[in-house]
Amino acid sequence: MAEIRVKLAEMRFSNKSEDTLVAHGLGACIALAIFDRTTSLAGMIHIVMPSSDVQSKNDHPVRFADTGVPVFLKEFMRLGGNFAACKIVIAGGANMPSNSIFNIGDQNVLAVKKALSKFNLSVSGEDIGGNNGRTLNVDMKQGVISSRVFGCPVIVL
Amino acid sequence: MVDKDNILYARIVNKITELMPLPETIQKIVDLTRNPDTPLKKISDALESDEAMATKVLKLANSSFYGFSKQVKTISHAVVCLGFNTIKQMALTAHSFSVLDKQLDGYYLDRGAMFQHSFGTALASRLLATKMYYPNAEEVYLMGLLHDVGKVILNQFAEQEFNKVIEEYNKGGLMFYEAERKVLGFDHGDIGSAVCQKWNLSDDIVETIRCHHNPEEASAGNISVHMVHIANIIVSIMGLGIGAGGVDQKISEKSLSVLNLKEEDISMLMMSIMDELENDETLASFRNA
Numbered sequence: 001m002a003e004i005r006v007k008l009a010e011m012r013f014s015n016k017s018e019d020t021l022v023a024h025g026l027g028a029c030i031a032l033a034i035f036d037r038t039t040s041l042a043g044m045i046h047i048v049m050p051s052s053d054v055q056s057k058n059d060h061p062v063r064f065a066d067t068g069v070p071v072f073l074k075e076f077m078r079l080g081g082n083f084a085a086c087k088i089v090i091a092g093g094a095n096m097p098s099n100s101i102f103n104i105g106d107q108n109v110l111a112v113k114k115a116l117s118k119f120n121l122s123v124s125g126e127d128i129g130g131n132n133g134r135t136l137n138v139d140m141k142q143g144v145i146s147s148r149v150f151g152c153p154v155i156v157l
Numbered sequence: 158m159v160d161k162d163n164i165l166y167a168r169i170v171n172k173i174t175e176l177m178p179l180p181e182t183i184q185k186i187v188d189l190t191r192n193p194d195t196p197l198k199k200i201s202d203a204l205e206s207d208e209a210m211a212t213k214v215l216k217l218a219n220s221s222f223y224g225f226s227k228q229v230k231t232i233s234h235a236v237v238c239l240g241f242n243t244i245k246q247m248a249l250t251a252h253s254f255s256v257l258d259k260q261l262d263g264y265y266l267d268r269g270a271m272f273q274h275s276f277g278t279a280l281a282s283r284l285l286a287t288k289m290y291y292p293n294a295e296e297v298y299l300m301g302l303l304h305d306v307g308k309v310i311l312n313q314f315a316e317q318e319f320n321k322v323i324e325e326y327n328k329g330g331l332m333f334y335e336a337e338r339k340v341l342g343f344d345h346g347d348i349g350s351a352v353c354q355k356w357n358l359s360d361d362i363v364e365t366i367r368c369h370h371n372p373e374e375a376s377a378g379n380i381s382v383h384m385v386h387i388a389n390i391i392v393s394i395m396g397l398g399i400g401a402g403g404v405d406q407k408i409s410e411k412s413l414s415v416l417n418l419k420e421e422d423i424s425m426l427m428m429s430i431m432d433e434l435e436n437d438e439t440l441a442s443f444r445n446a
Binding site for chain 2: 024
């Protein structure tokens, strides 16, 4: 079984049943996973920030929810993915308590959902918020997407 | 401050030299550079006597951060170009990479995670230092790199006590370092600080490592503690090597105010950290060294 790690500001796809897609150590970041049951195509993107307004030119679209989600979904379609038969989940979006400057987690969640809605898509499962780190895992063989907070049991999404 | 009668603390501090020794070459360089009148040649000689270390320092000297147009080929050239303080930081940085490349089960940090968190915090600390025109950005980089070094010792030496820390933290209501303080009477910052003291590092480093979760406890003139405090938090938010405790940390308003940081600065800093992570060649070269 090959573990494909989806690191900060990366997106990865696979249609091999022996693969798992994993985003480790999500803090305020969001991992968005999509799995098409009919073609067994899965994708995952690891988004860091909500808005690309902070960059002067669009040279790192995958870092941001507003530019990353469209790039990710278009690539999913290009690879043969079908939205009608797919499961979409998100995990991450943790927040620091006590300071609004650092509530990037909440902003990320809202921005990802907004970007999905532009494609008439919404999430069917989520494990978000709080202040713990998480891992999101797509098991291609079982077709199971699960999330785990460190030291806690796995949640199937 | 740790209670002077804390037996566990005393036991751990007594073991530091054995658990985390500083290589002889580096200790010699640290001690030599404490005296500003030390001739540069003495530093070069000390470094050249350790070939592996000399190679690592040359790698750092030739990294893009210093921007030399010509390759720095010899240690004596590096010492002249960079001055002995920078050389000392480089030798310590090179050594720290090996110290931090560990798996810490107690903190839910796998080997890559501890390393990534320390390296990310070092980069972010240096970015803040540069933004503030701080005169010794390399020292702040080293502070960022070493800020959690106490976790390595605690994970190794206080395994049994650590289960109680996890239990206490899981009850809720305390941040992870507060749970350490409640159960052990000290936190990983105190142990990291003791490591730096044993290594004869500067008072600023010793204090910054101790107070990185509570910068208000540091002396008024210490600016670096605020840089490392904020850097640690931003890097945790980004999920770079976060383990037990997650992003559950208290941000010091004083640090935000001292560094004059606004929301847009935090976003820009996150961007710069990602740029540096993509471009920095130090990480790869040291992990493979």
